[in-house]
Amino acid sequence: MVRFEGVSMRYGRGHETLRDIGFSLAPGSFHFLTGASGAGKSSLLKLIYLAHRASRGRVELFGRDVNLVPGADLPFLRRRIGVVFQEFRLLEHLSVFDNAGLPLRIAGRKPDTYRDDVAELLQWVGLGDRMHALPATLSGGEKQRLAIARAVVDRPDILLADEPTGNVDPAMSLRLLRLFVELNRLGTTVLIATHDEELVARAGRPVLHLEHGRMVDTGEAR
Secondary structure, eight states, rough: OEEEEEEEEEESSOEEEEEEEEEEEOOOOEEEEEETTTHHHHHHHHHTTSSSSSSSEEEETTTEEGGOGGGHHHHHHHEEEEEOOOTTEEEEEEOHHHHTTTTHHHHHHHHHHHHHHHHHHHTTTTTTTTTTTOGGGSSHHHHHHHHHHHHHTTTTEEEEEEEETTTSSSHHHHHHHHHHHHHHTOOOEEEEEEOOOHHHHHHTTEEEEEEEEEEEEOOOOO
């Protein structure tokens, strides 16, 4: 699904945020991405969801070198990737239901065809009674859960999550972990960037660890 070979990245003319990164994610795998604040976790995710280009090295998605993909094809690659952002990126004028179902609507489906599926997913993440609310009325934890629901609603080939449990309590963290595990069981490749060592320990999945922009651990499950 994903392969990095000697990948480095910088913002503008600044120093390299990532240096000589190499790893691969097999189809259907589940990894955590760990490291201190500033280690480069969010930058690495940006390279995968095509928000930024590597300054050198090779990045492959779905077997394709992203540097050789025509610009017109990039949106189709992005649609295969679900992303949970730290800053949520919800549309404030849309209801909880419409935010969660937005990827399906963009794909051309009508609300009547996905209403039950979206309602079930919102129930699972604890927002079943907030379907008609606007994002401005939600707590930080509720916004986080809504962002996760939107990212997984169309069962993407790859799910990237940047600190997805950072604004929820331990019980909800475990519930969300079960959601990620179930999505993975259905075939989605999952990569979760997190500081939550307890979550990592409970999941027992392989860990990619960054230190100062370098990948120092591509080891086994902890």
